[in-house]
Amino acid sequence: GDSVTQMEGPVTLSEEAFLTINCTYTATGYPSLFWYVQYPGEGLQLLLKATKADDKGSNKGFEATYRKETTSFHLEKGSVQVSDSAVYFCALSDMFSGGYNKLIFGAGTRLAVHP
Amino acid sequence: DVKVTQSSRYLVKRTGEKVFLECVQDMDHENMFWYRQDPGLGLRLIYFSYDVKMKEKGDIPEGYSVSREKKERFSLILESASTNQTSMYLCASSATTETYGYTFGSGTRLTVV
Numbered sequence: 001g002d003s004v005t006q007m008e009g010p011v012t013l014s015e016e017a018f019l020t021i022n023c024t025y026t027a028t029g030y031p032s033l034f035w036y037v038q039y040p041g042e043g044l045q046l047l048l049k050a051t052k053a054d055d056k057g058s059n060k061g062f063e064a065t066y067r068k069e070t071t072s073f074h075l076e077k078g079s080v081q082v083s084d085s086a087v088y089f090c091a092l093s094d095m096f097s098g099g100y101n102k103l104i105f106g107a108g109t110r111l112a113v114h115p
Numbered sequence: 116d117v118k119v120t121q122s123s124r125y126l127v128k129r130t131g132e133k134v135f136l137e138c139v140q141d142m143d144h145e146n147m148f149w150y151r152q153d154p155g156l157g158l159r160l161i162y163f164s165y166d167v168k169m170k171e172k173g174d175i176p177e178g179y180s181v182s183r184e185k186k187e188r189f190s191l192i193l194e195s196a197s198t199n200q201t202s203m204y205l206c207a208s209s210a211t212t213e214t215y216g217y218t219f220g221s222g223t224r225l226t227v228v
Contacts, residue, residue, distance in 0.1 A: 034216050036216075036219075041221075042221055043119070043205055043207075043219035043220050043222050044158075044205065044207075044217075044219040046216040046217070046218075049216055089157065089158070101146075101209075102148075102160060102163065102173075103216075103217060105150075105157045105158040106157055107157040108157050
């Protein structure tokens with residue numbers, strides 16, 4: 001079945017460092033891809049998305065490009081802040097046998113940013 | 116501000132109890148979902164519902180049931196709680212995942228002792 005693989009965390013960075021969190025996927029069709037973020041004590045929030053190959057999603061300084069040839073959707077940010085400390089989940093949309101969509105999540109990557 | 120509300124942030128229940136987790140959304144979404152979140156395993160889908168009174172099993176439905184009597188409310192039921200059901204439970208809703216993704220509640224951390 002379809003699946004999402006993320007780099008294991010935790011990722012620990014100093015403020016203003018460059019961030020990359022790797023995400024690769026396996027899918028039989030042409031899924032949409034998402035990054036969600038979970039701040040401490042909260043639910044998940046949609047960070048960005050891309051619906052087709054070569055699309056770039058971006059939000060709050062984060063960006064990710066849908067690479068069909070490498071089946072990847074890596075998350076990047078040029079200069080992280082302490083407030084970016086959170087758990088980041090990569091996800092893809094998939095179709096149920098009944099024709100309904102569902103999201104498949106990676107295991108999550110915890111990011112800790114220090115001053 | 117649109118949202119998904121889960122009735123409890125923290126719950127402690129005893130083994131064998133029947134447990135109800137409630138979720139309400141105010142976005143008129145057709146689809147609602149229950150996930151559990153465990154360290155190293157990410158989010159795993161328990162059940163989902165695409166319409167009132169409709170339900171479908173997700174990847175790990177054993178030991179759980181659901182109820183959707185009204186469009187805005189989706190309840191997760193642990194028929195007889197066990198310690199291996201100690202987890203964070205997340206409810207979500209969506210109109211369509213292709214464009215908008217899901218909106219999540221803040222989660223309920225359930226401890227079964």
